[in-house]
Amino acid sequence: MTSTLMHDTRDSFGVFHRHDELDTAHHEAVIFFRDERTGLRAIVGVHDTTLGPALGGTRFFPYPSESAALTDVLRLSQGMTFKAAAAGMPLGGGKAVIIGDPSTAKTPELLRAYGRFLNRLGGSYITAADVGTTSEDLDLVGEATPYVVGRGREAGGSGDSGFATAYGVHRAMVAAATLVWGREGLNGRTVGVEGVGKVGFHLVGLLLEEGARVVVSDPSGLALSRVRSTYDSVTVAGSVIDGDLDVYAPCALGATLTPASVAGLQARLVCGAANNQLSTSDVDSMLFERQIVWVPDYVANGGGLIQVGSELVDADEDAVREKIRRIGDTVTQVLTTSRSEQVTTGVAAHHLVRERVSARSGATSR
Known part of the structure; x- marks a missing residue:
């Protein structure tokens, strides 16, 4: 079982030096993991932990190349930082991808190996389900690490999201x-x-x-x-x-x-x-x-x-539902800002996210 940080010099889309919009994303960490016995190939991206530990799902997908998987995990982990801030959650942004076809490559042994890998990160990244993974899969990952949310209710989680x-x-x-x-x-x-x-x-x-x-x-x-x-x-x-x-x-x-x-x-x-x-x-x-x-x-x-x-x-279910309901209030705020300031909705949303991250960063530095 090995864990490495790699950069393929043949590929112009590496981790830290890229020729696309992710060049300025400033990820805190990118970790590659491979387990020969189970065939596991995974990448974890931790984008920003200003607001809290990085949380994001694990996507199990048959990427055509390691480069494509890397680009996806970088984009998705950055998006999770924005998502957590927009939702008002005390969480940072992270994401993981497992390279392979889940219909043929996914096995209990592979998921447990993945859990052992996550456990070595010590909680800096907490995973959940995403495309190609389920709460049942997370139950198996959770046999090897406590840094999992969204497990089945029988396993103590909140179930499918x-x-x-x-x-x-x-x-x-x-x-x-x-x-x-x-x-x-x-x-x-x-x-x-x-x-x-x-x-x-x-x-x-x-x-x-x-x-x-x-x-x-x-x-x-x-x-x-x-x-x-x-x-x-x-x-x-x-x-x-x-x-x-x-x-x-x-x-x-x-x-x-x-x-x-x-x-x-x-x-x-x-x-x-x-x-x-x-x-x-x-x-x-x-x-x-x-x-x-x-x-x-x-x-x-x-x-x-x-x-x-x-x-x-x-948090109890009523509190969770109320917090989700308030997504509508955030949308109203973003769209109203877009109209009043004549900026795109993307710009308005980024402004909201930056305000929340900066406020937390300032409070922490004091």
């Missing part, structure tokens, strides 16, 4: 829709949900309760079958981003908002659960110029973080 994330996105979307369309909000609006997995599925139900018309897309036939059998009023489409929508809700993988997709976007509001929705930061300005309201992903999708992070302070 999919509904909590969906509820936060729902509150964010309602708040944004109220600013865009007035008191009717989402009632009668067409919402395209891209990805109906463990978050998107719950979001569909909440939107239907709100009186919205829902169109969904997902490459997984099983996911679509589950939605169809549960919500017979939902329309299934091959793609939603280019459809006739009022709201586009990306709830799958990130980077779907590109210059090309934004140019053809018909929705007036974008709000979803996916992380890193913008392919590049300048897409924020493109959305603003087209008068499309984008709720920054790390503001909208903080519900899951609030749920699992609250395990660390033993």
